[in-house]
Structure formats: C-alpha cells, structure tokens
Amino acid sequence: MLPFVPKCLITLLLFVTLATASRAQSIITNIRTDYTADRMKITYDLEKVNPEDSLFIKVESRMKGTLPVKTVTGEVGKNMTAGTNKVIYWDYKLDGIKITDHQVRVHILALNSGGIGEPGRGPASALASLVLPGVGNMLVNRKIGLRPLISVSYLGLIAYGLSQRTKGNEQFALYNLPEFQYNPEAAETHYQQANQHRRQFYYAAQGAVLILAADVIYSAVKGTQNARKRSQSQISLHYISNTPALAYQLTF
Numbered sequence: 001m002l003p004f005v006p007k008c009l010i011t012l013l014l015f016v017t018l019a020t021a022s023r024a025q026s027i028i029t030n031i032r033t034d035y036t037a038d039r040m041k042i043t044y045d046l047e048k049v050n051p052e053d054s055l056f057i058k059v060e061s062r063m064k065g066t067l068p069v070k071t072v073t074g075e076v077g078k079n080m081t082a083g084t085n086k087v088i089y090w091d092y093k094l095d096g097i098k099i100t101d102h103q104v105r106v107h108i109l110a111l112n113s114g115g116i117g118e119p120g121r122g123p124a125s126a127l128a129s130l131v132l133p134g135v136g137n138m139l140v141n142r143k144i145g146l147r148p149l150i151s152v153s154y155l156g157l158i159a160y161g162l163s164q165r166t167k168g169n170e171q172f173a174l175y176n177l178p179e180f181q182y183n184p185e186a187a188e189t190h191y192q193q194a195n196q197h198r199r200q201f202y203y204a205a206q207g208a209v210l211i212l213a214a215d216v217i218y219s220a221v222k223g224t225q226n227a228r229k230r231s232q233s234q235i236s237l238h239y240i241s242n243t244p245a246l247a248y249q250l251t252f
Helices: 004-022 125-131 135-141 148-175 184-230
Strands: 027-035 040-048 054-061 065-067 072-074 083-090 102-112 233-238 246-250
Touching: 027 102, 040 054, 040 102, 054 083, 125 135, 125 184, 135 148, 135 184, 148 184
Parallel strands: none
Antiparallel strands: 027 040, 040 083, 054 065, 054 102, 072 083, 102 233, 233 246
C-alpha cells in the first residue's frame, strides 16, 4: 500500500490530468470560402466546441501578411454550438482591404481564457517531459495552469524516495554493527526499520515512474494531434475578374 505522501501526490497528478482533459479544444474542419467583389463567405464545420472558446477568423496574404479583419458577422464569437455548414461573412471592402490577384489563407481559430487556441507544439515535446514531467504538457497545450504541479509531484516523489533510501541504508548499517550481534532484539528493530524505509523508497520510485510515463504518453499523443491540426491548410486563390475563383482544402 502506498504511503500517505506519495498517494497524495499521485492523486494530485490525476486531478491535473482530468482537469486538462476536460478543457478540450474546439475542432474546426472543412473550411470553404467564396467571394464577391466586397465580401468573403466562409463556411466551416464545428465538430467539437469548448464552451469557453470564442471563434474568430485570421486571414493571411502571401504578399501582405496577416490582414486586419474587423467587419465580421455570422456564426463567430462566443456561445457557439457544434454543427455543419456554419457561415461567417467578412466585408473586407469595408475594412479597406482589396483582395485581388494574390493568394489568401483563411484560418478559423479559438480564443479562450488561456489564450489563442492555435495548436501547441508537436510530439517532440514528449522529450521535454522525459527530462521533467509537466514541461511537455505545457508545450503541447500552450498553457501553464496547474501543470507545474506535475513537475512538483515528480520531484517531490524523487526527493522523498531518496531520503527513505538514505534512512534505510543508515538503519541497515546499524544492523550490521558488531555490538548488535549479541543483541538480536535491537538488531531486528534496525533490520525492520531498514526494510520499511526501503519499501517507502520503492513506492516513491514507482509513483515517479508512473508520473513520468503518463506525462510522456500524454504529451506525445497531444503533440501528434497538434501536428495533424497544423497539416490542415485552407488555401483560397481568388481573382476579382472574369477568371473563376479557385478554393481548396489541403489535408495530409
């Protein structure tokens, strides 16, 4: 049975993990665009939504960089619900933007209390958790929150385990002293205490390994999901002329 302190630390880790999982990011897919001479129509599917998220659009131009998007209406902002074929309108002419003869990339992102909901870092973040659990978790989520408690729990278990091993070695050294060879009762007391401290050390080591493995696996899985989100690029090429508009979604 795990000692009180390691049990508390592992319980704390599970609490942080569950809190992290409950704050899933919104999932936006199948972005399509259409244009008129003064307005852009953006259609998308919202597969999953975090009630704390506020959706907004980000438009990038190959020639001009990020464009200032101000006049936006439709299914955007807070209090969104999941569904398909949701529509956002951007009156880019009212914003003083001319979209002619250049490539435009449209993103629909989520803003919440933790910041802009762009995907965090990729699966390589798991290597950071391999060095110190909790760091990779922060990288893949782009948030700090309660995640430093993962690192504190891990380091606390290591410190507790090392202290127990030291005490166990000290008790075992006393057990081997010559003067206790003729006092078996006193020798047995030191022997039992040495075993007790060593058991505490093994429990703490197991808890630390559990935290390390859980955080590395979580960071790798979450990082892989982030990489997949980044691989989805919505590109629209449009010419305000007699040339037909071309729009496509590139997904790997």
